[in-house]
Amino acid sequence: MRNRFNAQLEMLDAQTLVMGTSIEDAVTQSVDMLEDPREDILERVIEGDDDIDRQEREIESLCLKLLLMQQPVASDLRHVSAVLKIAGDMERIGDQAANIAEIVRADSWAPAQGLKDSMVALGRRSQHMVHAAMEAYAEDDLTKARLVVAHDQKVNDSFKNAREKIVTEIRCQKGPVPMLVDALMIAKYFERIGDHSKNICNWLEYKLEGIYKEKRI
Numbered sequence: 001m002r003n004r005f006n007a008q009l010e011m012l013d014a015q016t017l018v019m020g021t022s023i024e025d026a027v028t029q030s031v032d033m034l035e036d037p038r039e040d041i042l043e044r045v046i047e048g049d050d051d052i053d054r055q056e057r058e059i060e061s062l063c064l065k066l067l068l069m070q071q072p073v074a075s076d077l078r079h080v081s082a083v084l085k086i087a088g089d090m091e092r093i094g095d096q097a098a099n100i101a102e103i104v105r106a107d108s109w110a111p112a113q114g115l116k117d118s119m120v121a122l123g124r125r126s127q128h129m130v131h132a133a134m135e136a137y138a139e140d141d142l143t144k145a146r147l148v149v150a151h152d153q154k155v156n157d158s159f160k161n162a163r164e165k166i167v168t169e170i171r172c173q174k175g176p177v178p179m180l181v182d183a184l185m186i187a188k189y190f191e192r193i194g195d196h197s198k199n200i201c202n203w204l205e206y207k208l209e210g211i212y213k214e215k216r217i
Contacts, residue, residue, distance in 0.1 A: 005070050012062050012083055016090075020134035021054040022048060023090050026097035027193060030156050031123035033104040034116065034186075039190055045101035052094035059087040075210075082207035086137070089196040089203070093130060096189040096196075101184045112175060115165055119186060122158040126190040129155060129197035137204050145201035155194035162187040 030047045063084040066072060072080055100123075103109075111119065116142055136144035166184045169175050206212040 003064075005072070005076070005135040006060070008066055008070070009076070009079060012059065012066070015059050015062065016083055016086065017134070017138055019052065019059065019087065020088050020137065020188060022052050022132060023093045023097070024127075024130050026052065026094050027123075027127045030097040030104075030126055031120060034109070034120050034123060037104045037109045039105075042101045042105070045098050048208065049094050049098035052091060056087045056091040060084060063087075074195050078210055079207050082203040085203045086200050089199045093193050093196045096193050099191050100139070100186050103186055108179060108182070111179065112169070115162075115169065115175075115183060118158075118162045118165055119183060119190075120189045122155070122162050122187060125151075125155045125158050126193040126197070129194050133197040133200040133204075136201055140204070140208060142205060142208060145204045148201045149198050152194050152198040155191060159187050159191040159194075 002210060026045055026048050029041050033041050033045070047170070063080050066080050067077075070076075129151055132144060132148045133149070135141070136148060163184060166180050167189065170180050202213055
């Protein structure tokens, strides 16, 4: 019985890592769209989001099956519960990457070079957080997880810088207002991707140590 349960936990982790690869691809492609807003990239992100949604449902189904049928206790319960939460954060990352790609279209995305560079830099920071969070999960590495949590402040700072530039351009009428508003939405989506990456690492700490946001629960 225990061997079967361990095999199911391994399957759960494997599915989570596959989903992690999918969200990394989605975020990478959404940043690529900022630099080169091609329809083929947009289509890949949108199609990928449907697949990410499917993967979340499969992980959720397996988690609920383990909780209801195996009735895990202690560390096993934390493991399954954490993955259930992590899958939710990963699904939101996929949604936000798709939202960015939907906004950035070849016929409307034409920011000034300085703003474009700021947005790409913000996107790459968020992309790094997603990759580092999934690497920490794959290795059950708390040190790497805590570095991701700390790195979130840099993403927040980058978001504030981008927001200030966008607001300044709106006030000075340096670009089409709808496009600048879209840029502000994109910046917020990237900031939220950073938040969800941080959440993944907080839940990893709960899985391993029973601590969530520095509180033992």
